[in-house]
Amino acid sequence: MSKAKRKSSGNTFLFRLLRSFMAIVVLTGFVLGISFFIKGLANADSGKVLSYIRPLLAKLNISDEEIGQVAGKFVSREDAGESQDDVSAEEEENKSADKLAHTQDEVLIKLAVMSDTHNDFENLRSALSDAKEKGIGNVFFLGDFTELGLTEDLEDAKEIMEGGGIDYLAIPGDHDLWKTVGPENFLTIFKKNNHTVTLNGVKFVLLDNSANYTLIDDETISWFQKEIADADFVLLSQPLYHPTLQVVMGVVNGEEQSEVKSQAGQLLAMIRSSGVRAVIAGDQHASSTNDDPERSGLKHIVVGALTDDRNLQSPRYSVLDVYLDMDFDIKDVVLE
Numbered sequence: 001m002s003k004a005k006r007k008s009s010g011n012t013f014l015f016r017l018l019r020s021f022m023a024i025v026v027l028t029g030f031v032l033g034i035s036f037f038i039k040g041l042a043n044a045d046s047g048k049v050l051s052y053i054r055p056l057l058a059k060l061n062i063s064d065e066e067i068g069q070v071a072g073k074f075v076s077r078e079d080a081g082e083s084q085d086d087v088s089a090e091e092e093e094n095k096s097a098d099k100l101a102h103t104q105d106e107v108l109i110k111l112a113v114m115s116d117t118h119n120d121f122e123n124l125r126s127a128l129s130d131a132k133e134k135g136i137g138n139v140f141f142l143g144d145f146t147e148l149g150l151t152e153d154l155e156d157a158k159e160i161m162e163g164g165g166i167d168y169l170a171i172p173g174d175h176d177l178w179k180t181v182g183p184e185n186f187l188t189i190f191k192k193n194n195h196t197v198t199l200n201g202v203k204f205v206l207l208d209n210s211a212n213y214t215l216i217d218d219e220t221i222s223w224f225q226k227e228i229a230d231a232d233f234v235l236l237s238q239p240l241y242h243p244t245l246q247v248v249m250g251v252v253n254g255e256e257q258s259e260v261k262s263q264a265g266q267l268l269a270m271i272r273s274s275g276v277r278a279v280i281a282g283d284q285h286a287s288s289t290n291d292d293p294e295r296s297g298l299k300h301i302v303v304g305a306l307t308d309d310r311n312l313q314s315p316r317y318s319v320l321d322v323y324l325d326m327d328f329d330i331k332d333v334v335l336e
Contacts, residue, residue: 115282116305128164143173
């Protein structure tokens with residue numbers, strides 16, 4: 001081989017090596033960029049975030065489903081009360097022992113908690129069918145059946161719920177109030193927006209706190225305070241507390257609504273003064289469980305969304321098991 005050919009071959013090899021190295025650098029930077037971006041979602045609306053990044057990722061042939069899967073992994077790590085790296089081996093062993101301490105024979109009540117279909121009624125049907133196959137006899141729906149609160153959409157949602165073969169109670173989400181800027185359409189179709197029910201001796205209180213800019217009236221507040229005196233679980237449209245995400249009652253698109261935020265604090269103070277075990281809500285489109293910062297033993301749980309759209313996780317609902325000793329466990333069920 002001539003010197004010229006050897007030199008050309010050497011240059012080609014170096015060029016390919018350099019190109020591979022640069023590709024790795026660019027890809028690493030891209031992944032890190034996504035990581036830091038997702039960490040900044042705490043004060044953002046998931047729909048707006050996805051609308052910003054979707055055009056860029058579309059050019060890279062990354063689908064909406066792939067966006068949700070990737071982002072969901074980051075969000076689930078950010079939302080966890082503690083990261084895997086922070087859990088000691090002893091704590092993991094204790095947690096495993098706790099989980100093994102209960103069997104299905106000890107389940108006092110098993111029920112499903114669902115939220116945020118946003119007109120994705122096919123997923124609602126699938127979730128109800130899956131819950132029924134699991135032998136679940138009760139479901140609580142925590143709001144946002146619809147995208148705009150249209151009467152015909154709420155009627156469709158009710159028809160699906162009643163055809164699911166499972167007893168249910170439902171409260172509205174803020175999107176269900178959209179058309180009437182209030183609960184009128186929801187009340188026309190579902191009749192009630194606040195509930196109390198006792199199942200096998202376990203008391204649940206469902207409170208409609210879905211209005212973003214309107215205070216809950218005094219009569220309802222008095223009713224709530226009375227009902228939680230002996231309640232075990234409170235279920236809401238919007239969370240009252242989250243350690244990082246500002247998608248909570250009294251905060252709309254990152255802007256605090258002072259009076260509503262103050263009322264959220266009032267509700268939380270009532271709950272902390274009661275024997276309620278957990279506050280369960282929807283709206284965030286990302287499931288999580290966190291400890292209350294002030295009252296030991298009180299959990300703040302957010303269930304994931306059923307919708308395929310604007311969802312940073314795969315569509316899902318939750319199954320709540322309450323045991324004979326009043327301990328409880330709640331797990332995600334991801335739709336296939």
